[in-house]
Amino acid sequence: MHSGDFLWNAGLFVWRADVIRRAFERDLGEVADLFAEGSAQLGTPAEADFIDWAYARCPNVSIDYGILEKADNVYVLPADIGWSDLGTWESLYRVGERDAEHNVVDGEVLLYDTQDCLIKTPPGRLVVVQGLDHYLVAEHDNVLLICQRSEEQRLKDFVHDAKARRNGNYS
Numbered sequence: 001m002h003s004g005d006f007l008w009n010a011g012l013f014v015w016r017a018d019v020i021r022r023a024f025e026r027d028l029g030e031v032a033d034l035f036a037e038g039s040a041q042l043g044t045p046a047e048a049d050f051i052d053w054a055y056a057r058c059p060n061v062s063i064d065y066g067i068l069e070k071a072d073n074v075y076v077l078p079a080d081i082g083w084s085d086l087g088t089w090e091s092l093y094r095v096g097e098r099d100a101e102h103n104v105v106d107g108e109v110l111l112y113d114t115q116d117c118l119i120k121t122p123p124g125r126l127v128v129v130q131g132l133d134h135y136l137v138a139e140h141d142n143v144l145l146i147c148q149r150s151e152e153q154r155l156k157d158f159v160h161d162a163k164a165r166r167n168g169n170y171s
Helices: 019-029 028-037 047-057 089-095 148-167
Strands: 103-105 108-112 118-120 125-130 135-140 143-147
Touching: 019 028, 089 118, 089 148, 103 135, 118 148, 125 135, 143 148
Parallel strands: 103 118, 108 125, 118 135
Antiparallel strands: 135 143
16 A cells, blocks of 8 residues: 555564563463563573473464553554565565676575576585576575576465475475
């Protein structure tokens, strides 16, 4: 919508610790109680293990639903801070540093006649790419993906098929 009547919730929050703690106690008491159990472990070497334990027992509720929708002291600050949701390959391409042929590369790669590609490979793997234009090449957990950047919306299908092929051993 281009009306200017709406703002996007980027999920970036600023609050004082005492204020958000009171909100948890008021609106998500179960979570507040879980973390109160281990307050003596916070700031100690046992903190990480305690947080893992407590987090696994927390209800599956977003901060938006559990706290913010019930609060009367939430304010929105419109800002143009150059924020981008880097949750997609295409967004990584947009913000990545490009070479002379407009490729974004993370890994050890030799490129020939290749342009406008995003290539992400694991350490220790040399990848040779020739003749691609506007492709995504990515390897993770021993799965190699090569697809047109314009087909990124099909990634869920590709992951589903890879899991089915290998009995769920890929993520």
